[in-house]
Amino acid sequence: MRYAMAVDTKKCVGCSDCVVACQTENNVPIGYCRDWIVEVTDGTYPQLELEYRSERCNHCENSPCVRCCPTGASHYSDGGIVLVDHDKCIGCGACIASCPYDARYTHPKGYVDKCTFCEHRVKHGQDPACVAVCPTKCMYFGDLDDPNSDVSKVIKKRKYKTLIPEAGTNPQLYFLI
Amino acid sequence: MGKSRRDFIKISALGTAGAVVGSKYLMAQNQQLIKENPQGPWKMAEDLERTPTYCEVCFWKCAGWTYKNKDGQIQKITGNDDDPNSNGRFCPRGTGGVGMYYDEDRLKHPLIRVKDSDGNQTYKQASWDEAFDFISERLNEVIEDHGPECIALFTHGSGGTYFGNLLKALGSQNITAPSYAQCRGPREVGFITTFGEGLSSPEPTDIRDTKCMVLIGSHIGENMHNGHVQEMSDAIDKGATIITVDPRFSTAASKSKYWLPIKPSTDLALLLAWIHVLIYEERYDKKYVEQYTYGFDQLKAHVKNMTPEWAYGITTIKPQVIRETAREMANASPATIVHPGRHVTWYGDDTQRLRAVAILNALLGSWGRRGGFYIPDKAKVPGVPHPPYPTPRRTWRDAMEGKYELADLALANGVCDATIPSARFDCSIKAWIVNGTNLIETLPNRPNTLEAINNLELLVVVDTMPMEITGYADVVLPECTYLERYDSLRITQHREPTIALRMPAMKPMYESKPAWWMAKNLADRMGKGDYFPFDSIEEELDYQLKKVGLSLEEMQRIGVKKMERPYDDLYYHDGEEIEFNTNTGKIELYSTSLEEYGFDPMPKYTAHPEPPSGYYRLIYGRAPMHTFSRTANNPNLTDLMDENTVWVNPKVAKEWGLKNGQEVYLQNQDNVVSSFPIKVRVTERIRWDSVYMVHGFGHAKKQLSRAYGRGASDAQLITNIMMDPIMGGTGMRGNFVTFNFDKA
Numbered sequence: 001m002r003y004a005m006a007v008d009t010k011k012c013v014g015c016s017d018c019v020v021a022c023q024t025e026n027n028v029p030i031g032y033c034r035d036w037i038v039e040v041t042d043g044t045y046p047q048l049e050l051e052y053r054s055e056r057c058n059h060c061e062n063s064p065c066v067r068c069c070p071t072g073a074s075h076y077s078d079g080g081i082v083l084v085d086h087d088k089c090i091g092c093g094a095c096i097a098s099c100p101y102d103a104r105y106t107h108p109k110g111y112v113d114k115c116t117f118c119e120h121r122v123k124h125g126q127d128p129a130c131v132a133v134c135p136t137k138c139m140y141f142g143d144l145d146d147p148n149s150d151v152s153k154v155i156k157k158r159k160y161k162t163l164i165p166e167a168g169t170n171p172q173l174y175f176l177i
Numbered sequence: 178m179g180k181s182r183r184d185f186i187k188i189s190a191l192g193t194a195g196a197v198v199g200s201k202y203l204m205a206q207n208q209q210l211i212k213e214n215p216q217g218p219w220k221m222a223e224d225l226e227r228t229p230t231y232c233e234v235c236f237w238k239c240a241g242w243t244y245k246n247k248d249g250q251i252q253k254i255t256g257n258d259d260d261p262n263s264n265g266r267f268c269p270r271g272t273g274g275v276g277m278y279y280d281e282d283r284l285k286h287p288l289i290r291v292k293d294s295d296g297n298q299t300y301k302q303a304s305w306d307e308a309f310d311f312i313s314e315r316l317n318e319v320i321e322d323h324g325p326e327c328i329a330l331f332t333h334g335s336g337g338t339y340f341g342n343l344l345k346a347l348g349s350q351n352i353t354a355p356s357y358a359q360c361r362g363p364r365e366v367g368f369i370t371t372f373g374e375g376l377s378s379p380e381p382t383d384i385r386d387t388k389c390m391v392l393i394g395s396h397i398g399e400n401m402h403n404g405h406v407q408e409m410s411d412a413i414d415k416g417a418t419i420i421t422v423d424p425r426f427s428t429a430a431s432k433s434k435y436w437l438p439i440k441p442s443t444d445l446a447l448l449l450a451w452i453h454v455l456i457y458e459e460r461y462d463k464k465y466v467e468q469y470t471y472g473f474d475q476l477k478a479h480v481k482n483m484t485p486e487w488a489y490g491i492t493t494i495k496p497q498v499i500r501e502t503a504r505e506m507a508n509a510s511p512a513t514i515v516h517p518g519r520h521v522t523w524y525g526d527d528t529q530r531l532r533a534v535a536i537l538n539a540l541l542g543s544w545g546r547r548g549g550f551y552i553p554d555k556a557k558v559p560g561v562p563h564p565p566y567p568t569p570r571r572t573w574r575d576a577m578e579g580k581y582e583l584a585d586l587a588l589a590n591g592v593c594d595a596t597i598p599s600a601r602f603d604c605s606i607k608a609w610i611v612n613g614t615n616l617i618e619t620l621p622n623r624p625n626t627l628e629a630i631n632n633l634e635l636l637v638v639v640d641t642m643p644m645e646i647t648g649y650a651d652v653v654l655p656e657c658t659y660l661e662r663y664d665s666l667r668i669t670q671h672r673e674p675t676i677a678l679r680m681p682a683m684k685p686m687y688e689s690k691p692a693w694w695m696a697k698n699l700a701d702r703m704g705k706g707d708y709f710p711f712d713s714i715e716e717e718l719d720y721q722l723k724k725v726g727l728s729l730e731e732m733q734r735i736g737v738k739k740m741e742r743p744y745d746d747l748y749y750h751d752g753e754e755i756e757f758n759t760n761t762g763k764i765e766l767y768s769t770s771l772e773e774y775g776f777d778p779m780p781k782y783t784a785h786p787e788p789p790s791g792y793y794r795l796i797y798g799r800a801p802m803h804t805f806s807r808t809a810n811n812p813n814l815t816d817l818m819d820e821n822t823v824w825v826n827p828k829v830a831k832e833w834g835l836k837n838g839q840e841v842y843l844q845n846q847d848n849v850v851s852s853f854p855i856k857v858r859v860t861e862r863i864r865w866d867s868v869y870m871v872h873g874f875g876h877a878k879k880q881l882s883r884a885y886g887r888g889a890s891d892a893q894l895i896t897n898i899m900m901d902p903i904m905g906g907t908g909m910r911g912n913f914v915t916f917n918f919d920k921a
Contacts (some may be wrong), residue, residue: 011410013398015801017269022254023813024275030816032710041426045826046438050431050584133255135266135403136410151753 002061002144003079003117004172005131006151006160007054011138014039014052017132018139022056025118025129032105034115035130051177054130054139057082057103057115058163058171065095065104073112079143080172081119086111100167117141144172184298201495210512225252228682229736231667233334233659234270235804236356236378237403238667239263240675240737243269243660243682251275251660251682259737261404261671262379268401269817276813277641277658278683282882284655285642300653305690308652311563313492313702315635315651319607325349325570327607329592334613335664335679336639336656336692339709342834343696344610346708348567351595351606353587355619358906364517366532366583366904370768373758375585377553377670382514384408385745386548389418389509391502393444393534395518398428400799402519404671417556418509420502422447425796425824425869426862435502441783441794441867442910443492448533449782452505453480455540458500460507460544467895469755470539472767472778479779491782502743510541512548525899525908528583529780532768537781539764545749552740552749553670554561559724561717563708576602581905583774588905590898593620596629607637612692613656617645618806618873621895621907640690642810643880657685658690663714664693666721672747674740678718678727678732776903785899785911787866792846792913793829794867798890806873809884820888822858824869830859833916842917843868850917852877855889868914 004138014037022034042049059082066074066082073088074095084095084104089111089149096112107113118128122141126132131139142149147156150172160174225244232239232254240260246252251816254274258265267274287308288300303311319327325348330340333354343351357365365375384390397409409429419433422444430436439447454597455461456477466473485496504883506513515537521527534822543549573587576595580752581588596606606911609630620626630636630649647653660682667677695710719729727738749755756762760769767779772778802817803809823843825835835841840854853875863869875890899908 010432011413013406013432013801014408015269015398015401017267017272017801019817020269020273020802020813021253021255023816024272030812033816041861043861045426045864046436048426048431048436048861050426050428052428059863129253133266133272135268135401135406136398137266137407138410 001171003059003081003122004151004155004174005117005128006154006174006176008138008140008154008158008176009051009053010176011136012052012054013136015135016052017133017135021129021133022115025121026116028113029049029108032107032113034113045147047156053145053175055101055103055163056130056173058101058169058173059115059117060067060169060171062168062170064098064100064167064169068098069095070094077119079122081117081122082114083116083119084112084114086113100164100169193562197356201319203780205842213839228680229257229677229733230254230269230334230679231657231677232271232274234274234808235401237262239271239403240667240677241267242736245682246334247751247862250280252355254459257677257736259675259735259739260677261673261675261739262669263403264407266403266407268403268406270401270789270804270808271403271812273802273808273811273813273817274514274660276811278660280688280810280812282643282810282880283641283658283687283899284653284689286655287688288650288653290651297668305688308654309698309702312635312637312652316608316699319634320347323607324570325567326351326569327605329353329573329596329606329608329609330610330612331355331589331592331614331616332612333619335659336612336696337663339693339696340610340612340639342708343700343705345566345702346705347703348569350569350572351587351592353573353592355589355614355616357586358584358588358590358904359522359619359621359909362522362584362586362588362904363527363901363906364519364521364531365585366528368517368535369412369585370522370528370583370765370770371532371535371539373762376517379404379669379671380517380519381551381553381670382516383512383548383551384412384514385747386512387412387417387509387514388512388548389420389506389514391420391422391506391513391515392429392433393422393448393516393518394521394523396423396427396429397516397799398432400519401801408669410553420505424864425798426866427680435498435505437494437502440491440493441796441864442787443782445526445530445533445780446483446488446491446782447494447499448530448537449480449780450485450499451506451537452476452533452540453483453502454485454503455507455537456480458504460504461540462510465511465542466540469757469764471759471761471763471765471769476536476766476779483782490853497531506537506541511543511546513541513543514538514549515541515543522901522906523908523910524785525901525906525911526780526783527901527906527908528903529777532771533780536766539766544764545755549607551672551674551747554672554674555677556668556674556725556740558666558668558721561710563710563722576605577905578602580902583770589616589906590620593626593629596632597625598632598863605632607633608637609633610637610639611646611650612639615640615644615646615806617649618890618892621892621898621909623893623896627755636824639695641689641900643878644806645876645878648878654689654695655689656695657689661685661689663690663718664691666718673742676722676727676738676740678729678736680733686699688877691743735839771903774903786914792915794910795843795845795891795894795912795914796867796869796910797872798869800871803871803873806876806884809873809876809887810881812883820856821871821874821882822856822888824858824860824863826863826865827859827861828865830857835859835916842920843889843894843914844917846913847896849894849896851875851889853886853889854920863891
């Protein structure tokens with residue numbers, strides 16, 4: 001099993017619904033977020049291109065954050081989901097420094113927090129909150145080992161890119177272009 | 178500061194007790210938010226207690242569920258799968274609607290304007306009984322001295338149903354919403370004069386099945402009109418062609434096959450050139466036009482010289498692009514939508530521009546056709562019987578001296594104007610009830626609004642938040658949020674009829690109360706209790722629901738009831754005989770009713786003033802995470818966006834030496850300077866002759882702790898109004914701003 005997410009940049013409108021849905025689903029305190037929107041404009045008027053990306057932890061197969069964690073708090077869970085065990089985390093911040101995607105933050109309670117792919121929902125067969133809420137239905141989630149999962153099908157059909165592939169982390173967040 | 182009869186009062190001055198309660202509450206709430214789930218493994222959404230609601234953060238009224246955690250606090254709000262407005266997916270504002278409930282700056286107690294011993298005006302915290310006594314006495318005085326017609330209601334949102342009922346019971350029809358003459362009114366009149374019916378809301382655009390959609394000044398995706406955003410995404414998936422006309426590279430423009438970066442204020446010339454191409458290249462739907470329309474020959478002659486080459490000189494859009502896009506529309510027809518947009522009060526000839534949009538749709542045969550416009554249906558639910566309403570002797574229309582007779586709804590600016598005493602008519606409006614609309618920000622020409630307010634004998638403001646308008650009120654009534662109340666049933670049009678229920682997830686916080694309760698209490702006190710023939714709203718809702726074979730109990734469980742359309746009439750059948758509700762019974766390409774009222778029967782392009790040197794046209798719009806000024810203080814939504822910026826083209830920025838993030842004041846053509854500075858966003862996404870900002874920011878009320886002084890208010894800078902002579906809409910895009918660095 002290999003959980004992954006694809007985000008269709010042709011449909012995303014950058015509305016931030018994924019951000020607020022994650023905050024309310026996961027009790028993320030106001031002022032912090034586990035996912036966020038990036039807007040990139042290219043060109044000069046009127047030859048322009050615009051890309052919105054809903055970004056979050058890439059749940060990398062080769063995660064520097066897991067490798068560098070001194071307490072084992074950062075770990076791989078079922079399906080390759082990268083999680084932080086809050087009880088084991090000492091808040092040293094090594095993982096924050098090692099993440100090429102800046103996907104982690106220190107929670108006011110002292111531990112490091114990040115996207116969990118909503119493992120608590122996924123376990124019960126539901127999509128992560130961001131995927132379930134998206135008004136443009138631009139996000140696909142599922143098991144890459146299952147050729148019939150939404151994410152497998154869309155990645156097979158469409159052109160995609162990953163972020164900072166040169167970091168060698170093998171990220172599992174795919175952006176359809 | 179001069180002592181006018183109505184000084185602007187800062188509501189917190191007296192609300193110290195309330196403020197402390199509020200901040201303590203927020204602290205508790207924050208602790209709640211950051212508390213870890215004590216259950217260890219996450220609880221499933223389904224284990225949480227949920228109650229149905231429909232959203233009040235905007236007018237789309239999506240139906241959904243409010244979930245509470247085991248501590249009895251609201252955890253989240255999500256969409257109801259059975260709701261066609263949301264399809265189970267709320268937009269960011271609906272998802273963040275929980276912030277309306279937890280906002281510690283909410284209005285907490287009824288307040289009455291009093292004078293202290295030094296003669297200064299202030300607010301006194303009052304009981305509900307005191308507030309109702311005060312209001313009913315003053316309203317009775319207005320009725321005795323001037324007549325019940327001198328009471329007006331401004332409303333936006335669900336509370337309007339009950340306050341509207343109160344007004345009609347008292348004998349006034351002066352009930353208005355700025356969502357008409359400051360927003361979608363010209364569109365309704367443009368379509369009514371063409372097809373015999375307007376669009377209403379949600380607009381019946383069949384985006385789901387469209388093959389080509391034209392957006393002209395409409396920025397779906399930044400306006401989060403939920404169903405339309407969702408369907409546009411489906412249409413993109415299916416490979417539909419999108420054509421976007423906008424001087425700004427909008428989000429929608431970035432998703433479009435064609436972006437036409439038009440010179441602002443020239444849209445009508447483009448529309449006429451498209452009509453020209455369809456007719457002279459014979460690409461229109463001949464069978465449809467012949468069977469259903471009136472005035473084709475006149476239209477053909479009218480647009481003869483309105484060629485793409487003619488339009489090029491006006492719009493800066495190349496003739497080849499005009500032709501190519503017209504052909505795209507024709508090739509996809511009838512599954513083509515020339516989208517009517519929503520906020521269309523731009524240049525004063527807006528009804529005519531929307532007429533051109535309607536005519537284009539008629540030529541493409543898209544009205545009543547799959548992938549064009551479907552025919553909406555709506556549930557028919559009887560109300561609780563009450564005595565007939567008295568007939569008012571006068572309305573706001575009498576103050577308009579025969580103008581704007583084609584307006585199908587009351588004009589908020591008309592009611593405002595009718596409040597300013599005049600020698601021309603015998604009675605001006607003396608009392609306003611304002612519910613859920615911040616007129617200081619929603620009506621253009623603020624000095625005019627303030628003059629009207631200064632002439633009132635009574636101003637009652639009902640709101641959840643201390644918006645600017647509350648500072649001018651004689652009485653402020655704290656409304657509870659939609660998460661704390663029942664409301665009238667949501668009965669909106671769609672492909673299939675639905676009914677949705679809103680019920681409280683929480684008890685009202687502080688002393689806040691629902692609008693229905695306020696209106697009923699006032700009616701009882703004023704001898705109009707017969708018009709509210711129920712003890713509680715639950716009783717009324719259950720009565721109504723039982724009339725259609727449902728019950729309150731069932732609706733509390735399901736939230737949304739989908740009903741079947743009684744007939745197979747979502748689209749016109751091929752060749753079906755149809756009588757349109759116009760003078761000729763046809764779709765009027767040539768409008769006989771406009772002609773009858775002395776207006777152009779077919780749209781003509783007129784040039785509008787252009788910005789003087791050093792000034793830029795002020796264009797404003799929406800951000801997906803906010804609804805006008807209503808959400809500007811919402812803690813969840815300000816976390817996503819807490820101020821607006823002014824978008825400036827890099828060429829302009831270079832000329833003025835502007836840097837990204839630099840704060841500037843904006844100054845308009847009438848030398849009005851924004852109260853607060855706004856940050857510059859240097860971006861290629863805006864034309865060099867315009868600047869752009871999101872509406873709803875720059876609040877001047879300190880009691881809005883997150884919104885105060887954040888960004889600038891476009892409404893403040895809109896002092897030049899281009900009136901639509903047909904229906905009285907207030908065109909707001911004829912304002913020009915320049916940069917001011919020291920607020921001289």
